Amino acid sequence: MKKTIMVDMDEVITEGGFLHLVNEFEGTNYTKEDIKGYYMQDLVSDKDAFFKYFITKNQYDYGILIPDVVEVLNVLKDYYDIYICSAYIIKEIPKESGVLLLYKHNYLCEKLPFIPVENFAFINNKSLLNCNIKIDDKIDNLVNADIKILFSSYHNQDLDEEFLKQKGVIRANSWLDIKNILLKELDNESSSSKI
Ligand SMILES: [Mg+2]
Secondary structure, eight states: OOEEEEEEOBTTTEESHHHHHHHHHHTOOOOGGGOOSSOGGGGOSOHHHHHHHHTTSOGGGSOEEOTTHHHHHHHHTTTEEEEEEEOOOOTTSGGGTHHHHHHHHHHHHHHOTTSOGGGEEEOSOGGGOOOSEEEESSGGGGOSOSEEEEEOOTTTTTSOHHHHHHTTEEEESSHHHHHHHHHHHHHHHHHHHHO
């Protein structure tokens, strides 16, 4: 049986859409380096007004794919069962967040047509999911996995290697890193099964 991989969507498959809308609304040119902490909406002066605007837009119209994600997932899908798991509730507008389900679903269908639609899971509490391998930019989302891969992002650069080691977490700086880690894992498995 193939092992399962949970792959996060925002900041792992795609990035830039949310920040684009922040800049469009504020008339600014913020970059990832300007974000303090995790939430990009903390850059905004009037959050109520921003989210009224935000909800009329589809952030994924402005997002870019993270380099190599499509090519690497297309290789890995032959060896692993891949599930795309993404939270969709925005804490400031929980009841209005349903529209994001559609935007996320449509984006994934278009960009990753080789992943079965049945393998999309839109869930906020990812600890409920048991997958052998989890890939996420948020360390708290990596619980309940045998292999925990933290995807490097603007908000997790400060987590040092010693801390990650204690948590049993491997850092990946790119999708090529992930490809190396997970194809090597297949080699380890096949050599240990021969013993
Ligand atoms: Mg994420």
